[in-house]
Amino acid sequence: xxxxxxxxxxxxxxxxxxxxxxxxxxxxxxxxxxxxxxxxxxxxxxxxxxxxxxxxxxxxxxxxxxxxxxxxxxxxxxxxxxxxxxxxxxxxxxxxxxxxxxxxxxxxxxxxxxxxxxxxxxxxxxxxxxxxxxxxxxxxxxxxxxxxxxxxxxxxxxxxxxxxxxxxxxxxxxxxxxxxxxxxxxxxxxxxxxxxxxxxxxxxxxxxxxxxxxxxxxxxxxxxxxxxxxxxxxxxxxxxxxxxxxxxxxxxxxxxxxxxxxxxxxxxxxxxxxxxxxxxxxxxxxxxxxxxxxxxxxxxxxxxxxxxxxxxxxxxxxxxxxxxxxxxxxxxxxxxxxxxxxxxxxxxxxxxxxxxxxxxxxxxxxxxxxxxxxxxxxxxxxxxxxxxxxxxxxxxxxxxxxxxxxxxxxxxxxxxxxxxxxxxxxxxxxx
Amino acid sequence: xxxxxxxxxxxxxxxxxxxxxxxxxxxxxxxxxxxxxxxxxxxxxxxxxxxxxxxxxxxxxxxxxxxxxxxxxxxxxxxxxxxxxxxxxxxxxxxxxxxxxxxxxxxxxxxxxxxxxxxxxxxxxxxxxxxxxxxxxxxxxxxxxxxxxxxxxxxxxxxxxxxxxxxxxxxxxxxxxxxxxxxxxxxxxxxxxxxxxxxxxxxxxxxxxxxxxxxxxxxxxxxxxxxxxxxxxxxxxxxxxxxxxxxxxxxxxxxxxx
Numbered sequence: 001x002x003x004x005x006x007x008x009x010x011x012x013x014x015x016x017x018x019x020x021x022x023x024x025x026x027x028x029x030x031x032x033x034x035x036x037x038x039x040x041x042x043x044x045x046x047x048x049x050x051x052x053x054x055x056x057x058x059x060x061x062x063x064x065x066x067x068x069x070x071x072x073x074x075x076x077x078x079x080x081x082x083x084x085x086x087x088x089x090x091x092x093x094x095x096x097x098x099x100x101x102x103x104x105x106x107x108x109x110x111x112x113x114x115x116x117x118x119x120x121x122x123x124x125x126x127x128x129x130x131x132x133x134x135x136x137x138x139x140x141x142x143x144x145x146x147x148x149x150x151x152x153x154x155x156x157x158x159x160x161x162x163x164x165x166x167x168x169x170x171x172x173x174x175x176x177x178x179x180x181x182x183x184x185x186x187x188x189x190x191x192x193x194x195x196x197x198x199x200x201x202x203x204x205x206x207x208x209x210x211x212x213x214x215x216x217x218x219x220x221x222x223x224x225x226x227x228x229x230x231x232x233x234x235x236x237x238x239x240x241x242x243x244x245x246x247x248x249x250x251x252x253x254x255x256x257x258x259x260x261x262x263x264x265x266x267x268x269x270x271x272x273x274x275x276x277x278x279x280x281x282x283x284x285x286x287x288x289x290x291x292x293x294x295x296x297x298x299x300x301x302x303x304x305x306x307x308x309x310x311x312x313x314x315x316x317x318x319x320x321x322x323x324x325x326x327x328x329x330x331x332x333x334x335x336x337x338x339x340x341x342x343x344x345x346x347x348x349x350x351x352x353x354x355x356x357x358x359x360x361x362x363x364x365x366x367x368x369x370x371x372x373x374x375x376x377x378x379x380x381x382x383x384x385x386x387x388x389x390x391x392x393x394x395x396x397x398x399x400x401x402x403x404x405x406x407x408x409x410x411x412x413x414x415x416x417x418x419x420x421x422x423x424x425x426x427x428x429x430x431x
Numbered sequence: 432x433x434x435x436x437x438x439x440x441x442x443x444x445x446x447x448x449x450x451x452x453x454x455x456x457x458x459x460x461x462x463x464x465x466x467x468x469x470x471x472x473x474x475x476x477x478x479x480x481x482x483x484x485x486x487x488x489x490x491x492x493x494x495x496x497x498x499x500x501x502x503x504x505x506x507x508x509x510x511x512x513x514x515x516x517x518x519x520x521x522x523x524x525x526x527x528x529x530x531x532x533x534x535x536x537x538x539x540x541x542x543x544x545x546x547x548x549x550x551x552x553x554x555x556x557x558x559x560x561x562x563x564x565x566x567x568x569x570x571x572x573x574x575x576x577x578x579x580x581x582x583x584x585x586x587x588x589x590x591x592x593x594x595x596x597x598x599x600x601x602x603x604x605x606x607x608x609x610x611x612x613x614x615x616x617x618x619x620x621x622x623x624x625x626x627x628x629x630x631x632x633x634x635x636x637x638x639x640x641x642x643x644x645x646x647x648x649x650x651x652x653x654x655x656x657x658x659x660x661x662x663x664x665x666x667x668x669x670x671x672x673x674x675x676x677x678x679x680x681x682x683x684x685x686x687x688x689x
């Protein structure tokens with residue numbers, strides 16, 4: 001990147017999952033346009049799902065993302081179950097929450113320690129960071145491993161686990177099996193509290209935006225798999241109404257589709273949205289962690305999402321321990337798939353935000369139509385809006401710092417570009 | 432002291448899962464990072480140093496004109512080039528387009544198809560450049576990846592078996608799901624490496640490690656018919672994460688014609 005001429009450019013945005021670039025057009029110090037470009041090649045999942053049997057869908061859609069395969073499996077099974085009128089066993093529901101806890105811990109620990117903390121501490125990556133902060137990186141890796149232990153115990157492996165099924169699980173864990181996780185989870189709960197205190201002490205840019213936060217909300221629980229879609233501006237709908245309110249737009253410069261709220265524009269999904277809309281459903285230990293961190297509600301500074309992720313790790317550890325303590329195996333691991341046709345919708349909370357699926361299925365169980373809206377494609381427009389307001393405040397800084405701060409602002413969203421294709425290169429054009 | 436080997440990680444069309452297996456090796460990561468210099472790994476680091484590299488790990492399949500050109504450059508920069516995962520070694524799940532009209536596929540997903548530039552086929556890296564080792568799996572097994580890197584550093588042959596998943600079932604004492612319960616299973620023709628997970632979870636193997644060395648797909652097809660599977664079902668079971676691996680491709684096309 002050089003500021004000698006009219007163009008400032010970084011070709012490849014690092015430490016995000018997938019491939020993309022960023023182009024910011026300036027006239028003087030005025031931002032003319034911000035474009036988040038996704039050059040991750042399209043993989044066309046929604047097309048090749050047509051004609052496959054619905055029982056294959058959780059395994060296939062997992063392959064959209066190696067970081068959050070469980071999210072894809074969960075949105076898929078819930079949408080298909082709704083289409084086919086399948087009621088799941090309450091024990092299966094509890095196990096799915098536990099499964100999701102594992103993925104949140106693994107994904108949040110990866111993002112906090114490996115992808116985002118190096119920005120705050122001034123390192124190019126976690127491995128360099130480990131030379132000065134070995135204990136912190138080791139703690140992050142152990143937290144990640146604890147999340148992965150849940151996923152591996154329940155699903156055979158960390159990436160693309162194999163147990164999730166329409167109607168339940170292929171095989172459910174035993175009570176004694178789950179109890180082997182307890183000691184690690186107790187350690188992880190303390191380590192997550194320590195992580196929240198650590199990251200709350202980072203320096204945060206003074207930057208706030210008036211976001212429309214969108215997340216699931218459930219009367220009694222911090223949301224994973226169930227609830228209504230709500231926002232801080234009055235949205236309150238069932239997943240079945242998603243496409244009436246949210247629109248996907250195809251823009252020329254990106255392989256990802258942009259989502260916006262009809263008549264309102266960009267919105268934000270992910271940890272900040274969940275936290276601001278569902279604070280009262282966090283367990284007391286997580287609420288206390290929030291107070292100890294000095295995190296005020298609502299939190300409108302996207303850079304503080306790293307603190308919210310740590311709070312969500314506290315929640316996930318606590319919730320996992322609760323689920324393990326309450327667990328009684330279901331009578332059968334899964335309900336058989338009935339021979340009927342239907343249309344079903346589901347939204348669940350992937351680590352990086354709301355993930356919507358819709359399927360139309362025929363009476364033989366064959367997928368006629370699939371629609372998938374990943375969290376990063378929903379946040380893409382909001383990321384551009386953040387940069388539009390963030391960049392002007394940076395113009396007096398050295399070129400290298402502008403680039404770094406823009407990248408950090410994008411990483412606030414933990415963007416998963418592999419998912420969104422259906423994402424970064426930084427290029428600043430000055431007129 | 433000799434310089435540490437320079438390692439680079441490249442991504443093509445994929446889910447990121449295989450390269451993140453390296454980060455999922457929580458106990459080994461800092462050790463590996465001590466033994467080699469990971470100088471190009473954009474998904475983990477802002478530091479992106481230029482080649483040449485001693486070892487290049489390549490994830491993902493070739494699906495665009497741009498990537499078809501980029502893999503040639505990557506090959507020229509890497510002394511040893513290793514492909515990791517089903518996308519890089521067999522075209523991945525996105526190779527399901529290879530039997531269809533890709534333009535129609537794009538119209539299904541995108542409102543403005545003319546904005547999208549993609550190839551008609553999703554193809555493995557070895558169809559474009561010579562590859563020194565192919566590590567199978569969707570996703571790869573992190574222990575196999577560590578073994579492969581250690582073997583490369585020691586200059587020895589990696590201990591990565593090409594026999595079938597059935598041997599792993601026998602070793603872990605899983606009762607055969609085909610024999611005992613009549614469940615359709617691709618284990619007899621699928622390369623070992625995952626630890627035969629699916630049968631241990633009461634389900635048939637779905638072939639995510641791709642074809643074993645010399646698989647008898649014809650015999651398995653007959654067995655699946657005996658279990659009551661239709662030719663279309665059998666064809667689809669060969670057509671998943673390693674659909675474009677030639678042995679599975681041939682088996683699926685034979686069922687389609689039958």
